Amino acid sequence: MRRTLSEIRAVCIRAARGAGCPWGLAEEAGIAARVLEAHGLPGVAALSRLFERRSGCACHRDPETPSCGLWEMAALSDDLPDTGRRLGPVSAPLLLVVPCLLDARSGGGWRIDWEDGAIVCGPGGVAREGGLFPDKVASVSVTRAAPPAESVPPDWRSRDVPDAAWCHLEALAARTYVPETAASRISGAGPGTADTD
Amino acid sequence: MTVRLRPPAEVMRLARMGAAHQTRLSFMRVLLRGLRRGGWTFSRPLWEIDANGIGRAVYRAQGQGQCYSLVAFAHDIPDALRTDRVIAEAWDATFALVDGDASPADLDRLAANVPRQEAGRVSDRELVLSRANRSTRLWEYVVECLAQGHQPDPDRVAEVGYLMRTTAVYGSGKFGAADYSALAGRPLLDGPFRVEMLAVWLIRAFVLDLVEHAAAARGGDRAVTLDPEIRRSLGIGNSTGLGMAPFLVSHPGLLNAWVVARETAFARVRAVPEADSGAVDAFSKALARTRRLLTGWQSDHPLQIAKLAEIRADAERLEEQISGGALARPAPWQALWEWATSALSVEGQELAVSLMIEPYGDLVDGLADTMAADEIARFRIDGAMPVSELRRILQENYAWALGTDYAAPEARARFWYVSTAKLEPRLGERLTEDGADREQPLDIGRAAAALARDLAGASEDDTVAGFLRANPRHRQVVRRVQQSRTAPYGEIRDNLISAELLPVDMLRFKLAFFGATRFDPRSDRWVRITMFQNAPFPYDIHDMPEDDWVLPCPAPCPAPRPATPPGDA
Numbered sequence: 144m145r146r147t148l149s150e151i152r153a154v155c156i157r158a159a160r161g162a163g164c165p166w167g168l169a170e171e172a173g174i175a176a177r178v179l180e181a182h183g184l185p186g187v188a189a190l191s192r193l194f195e196r197r198s199g200c201a202c203h204r205d206p207e208t209p210s211c212g213l214w215e216m217a218a219l220s221d222d223l224p225d226t227g228r229r230l231g232p233v234s235a236p237l238l239l240v241v242p243c244l245l246d247a248r249s250g251g252g253w254r255i256d257w258e259d260g261a262i263v264c265g266p267g268g269v270a271r272e273g274g275l276f277p278d279k280v281a282s283v284s285v286t287r288a289a290p291p292a293e294s295v296p297p298d299w300r301s302r303d304v305p306d307a308a309w310c311h312l313e314a315l316a317a318r319t320y321v322p323e324t325a326a327s328r329i330s331g332a333g334p335g336t337a338d339t340d
Numbered sequence: 341m342t343v344r345l346r347p348p349a350e351v352m353r354l355a356r357m358g359a360a361h362q363t364r365l366s367f368m369r370v371l372l373r374g375l376r377r378g379g380w381t382f383s384r385p386l387w388e389i390d391a392n393g394i395g396r397a398v399y400r401a402q403g404q405g406q407c408y409s410l411v412a413f414a415h416d417i418p419d420a421l422r423t424d425r426v427i428a429e430a431w432d433a434t435f436a437l438v439d440g441d442a443s444p445a446d447l448d449r450l451a452a453n454v455p456r457q458e459a460g461r462v463s464d465r466e467l468v469l470s471r472a473n474r475s476t477r478l479w480e481y482v483v484e485c486l487a488q489g490h491q492p493d494p495d496r497v498a499e500v501g502y503l504m505r506t507t508a509v510y511g512s513g514k515f516g517a518a519d520y521s522a523l524a525g526r527p528l529l530d531g532p533f534r535v536e537m538l539a540v541w542l543i544r545a546f547v548l549d550l551v552e553h554a555a556a557a558r559g560g561d562r563a564v565t566l567d568p569e570i571r572r573s574l575g576i577g578n579s580t581g582l583g584m585a586p587f588l589v590s591h592p593g594l595l596n597a598w599v600v601a602r603e604t605a606f607a608r609v610r611a612v613p614e615a616d617s618g619a620v621d622a623f624s625k626a627l628a629r630t631r632r633l634l635t636g637w638q639s640d641h642p643l644q645i646a647k648l649a650e651i652r653a654d655a656e657r658l659e660e661q662i663s664g665g666a667l668a669r670p671a672p673w674q675a676l677w678e679w680a681t682s683a684l685s686v687e688g689q690e691l692a693v694s695l696m697i698e699p700y701g702d703l704v705d706g707l708a709d710t711m712a713a714d715e716i717a718r719f720r721i722d723g724a725m726p727v728s729e730l731r732r733i734l735q736e737n738y739a740w741a742l743g744t745d746y747a748a749p750e751a752r753a754r755f756w757y758v759s760t761a762k763l764e765p766r767l768g769e770r771l772t773e774d775g776a777d778r779e780q781p782l783d784i785g786r787a788a789a790a791l792a793r794d795l796a797g798a799s800e801d802d803t804v805a806g807f808l809r810a811n812p813r814h815r816q817v818v819r820r821v822q823q824s825r826t827a828p829y830g831e832i833r834d835n836l837i838s839a840e841l842l843p844v845d846m847l848r849f850k851l852a853f854f855g856a857t858r859f860d861p862r863s864d865r866w867v868r869i870t871m872f873q874n875a876p877f878p879y880d881i882h883d884m885p886e887d888d889w890v891l892p893c894p895a896p897c898p899a900p901r902p903a904t905p906p907g908d909a
Binding site: 144145146147148149150157165166167168170171174178214217218220221222242245246248249297299300301317318319320321322323324326327328340 | 427461463464475476477500505512513514516517518519520521522524716717719720721722723724757758759760761763766768773774775778780781803804805808809812813814815816817818819868
């Protein structure tokens with residue numbers, strides 16, 4: 144089904160929270176999915192696959208497994224390098240594009256490389272090299288670069304997202320909802336019985 | 341003379357936010373000024389409503405190279421199903437605002453979805469999804485009066501002020517509708533809530549046409565249309581619960597932009613060295629009209645009754661002050677404000693803010709174009725900031741939060757949550773209800789205090805990035821603290837989980853920025869309001885004085901309703 148960027152952001156925030164992220168990181172997951180999808184990149188699928196591999200907190204850091212792309216995205220965002228940085232192994236490397244995209248809005252460009260592909264970001268949008276978005280990679284390189292000569296600009300319109308990924312994220316989001324009770328139905332929102340006139 | 345903006349520590353307290361009034365910068369007024377100045381035209385290309393009041397209609401707005409179509413569906417629902425709650429599943433009327441013309445195929449697609457509201461799905465050709473319910477106090481009475489060939493009692497009409505209430509006005513990408521980015525760069529409509537206000541204004545036109553249609557169907561040749569004065573006095577109601585409140589917390593950049601615009605307007609006015617006769621006349625007229633409005637502003641909620649008593653007395657005091665020559669002195673508005681802060685209640689003070697801005701359209705109206713915000717542009721955390729600087733900002737901008745003992749039951753008595761029932765936002769009692777483990781992050785004060793505790797143990801040499809690697813739970817509040825440097829009015833400076841919280845203060849603040857009047861709280865978390873009361877209609881917006889509708893004339897001055905050719909509204 145087609146989903147709007149607003150819906151994507153809202154569901155991904157809640158899904159990340161449902162997966163165990165602190166609220167601040169969950170907000171970043173929502174922005175990440177929105178920004179990636181606006182640029183034609185599969186942010187919804189990337190988050191869904193990331194959360195599939197974690198039964199609890201998506202930020203869990205286990206030295207035996209690739210570090211979480213969401214956690215690495217936040218760390219990279221907080222500390223974008225002056226020249227370049229190499230990371231890995233890391234899961235959902237596509238998420239590392241997000242801080243570069245946000246930074247590129249104010250000028251300049253970034254190049255994010257992994258084994259089978261690369262994404263170049265500039266103020267006008269993104270250019271892709273290679274077509275795969277791996278679940279994890281051994282190494283990612285993030286470097287400042289010239290903006291792409293030709294790029295795909297962001298597009299606000301609704302877009303198709305994979306049903307299975309969406310359902311998975313909605314199921315995670317549902318973990319943040321509180322079941323209805325007769326008492327909360329009356330008192331929780333406030334109007335009591337005076338809800339018409 | 342330079343006048344400083346009122347500080348956030350004064351303006352962003354809930355007791356003051358809950359006393360907010362509409363101003364020249366309120367979104368309804370900005371929209372109608374823009375429609376008029378932009379030479380917009382309006383028509384009603386479709387009216388297919390049967391004798392039972394069931395069917396569909398289309399209202400079209402065109403101007404500045406744009407076209408929008410309100411598609412309205414009229415229903416007939418049993419009284420037992422009529423509720424204003426989000427959890428409702430049937431409504432008297434449902435609406436979508438289409439970006440462009442609505443084709444027959446669009447109408448069929450929307451007919452299958454819009455009446456179902458949240459359970460349906462619209463497309464990104466739609467900008468707004470909405471619904472409304474009849475006023476059980478007024479609808480049937482007005483239909484019957486008109487059908488019998490006479491006008492409804494104006495006092496009874498005034499007591500309610502509307503024939504239908506919208507119970508949700510969804511925009512910005514909800515339920516499949518276009519994302520807010522769709523409006524970027526469009527003249528007039530690229531601004532906060534302008535497209536939603538356009539939809540509501542057209543809904544008002546539809547509702548008044550519908551009530552006359554219903555009367556004609558019932559009364560036949562005997563039926564009459566509404567007296568123009570009564571017709572204009574009817575706005576569109578709105579019933580609002582907690583759904584609006586989290587928006588103010590999750591959009592700090594937008595909240596800041598709204599308040600900075602209003603406060604800048606107010607500071608500009610206070611800096612005026614002397615009030616010329618035009619400004620004095622405009623202020624006096626606005627005050628006199630406000631006193632009339634206050635007379636008709638009714639509520640049966642104890643909180644609002646007390647506020648109304650205060651504000652009526654304050655308006656009288658303000659008038660005495662003006663009669664005594666308060667505006668004849670140098671820097672009159674600053675002097676009047678200084679008097680108001682000591683002589684008037686908070687309600688009266690905020691009314692004075694609205695009234696003082698009123699005469700100075702040339703000075704302030706342009707600020708309406710500064711009320712949007714790019715929330716994503718401010719989103720990244722500045723990891724290079726030293727922890728010492730973060731601590732300094734926290735102490736400076738969050739002092740209101742740091743002295744509270746959040747272990748005390750009354751300081752953390754409530755929790756905000758999202759219910760499984762239609763994802764309705766609700767407020768729970770932490771000590772007696774389940775669900776606090778799924779709390780929504782509106783506990784900003786408590787989070788700021790927790791951040792302060794952990795920052796106390798952080799190394800002076802550390803950066804925010806380093807601190808957050810070890811303390812990821814603080815990411816949300818660190819972002820907000822950093823944003824407060826450039827958006828100091830972006831935070832409600834009160835404890836939103838306190839036992840003493842009155843959520844209705846948050847609702848009123850937001851609705852005042854929309855331009856609502858006649859706030860009528862039904863509880864501490866539910867409020868009814870009226871929108872576009874006394875406003876022009878699509879058929880006479882270019883014939884009425886500009887932006888002269890919010891405060892009704894002492895002597896009613898309705899424009900005669902023209903004979904509308906078929907197909908035109």
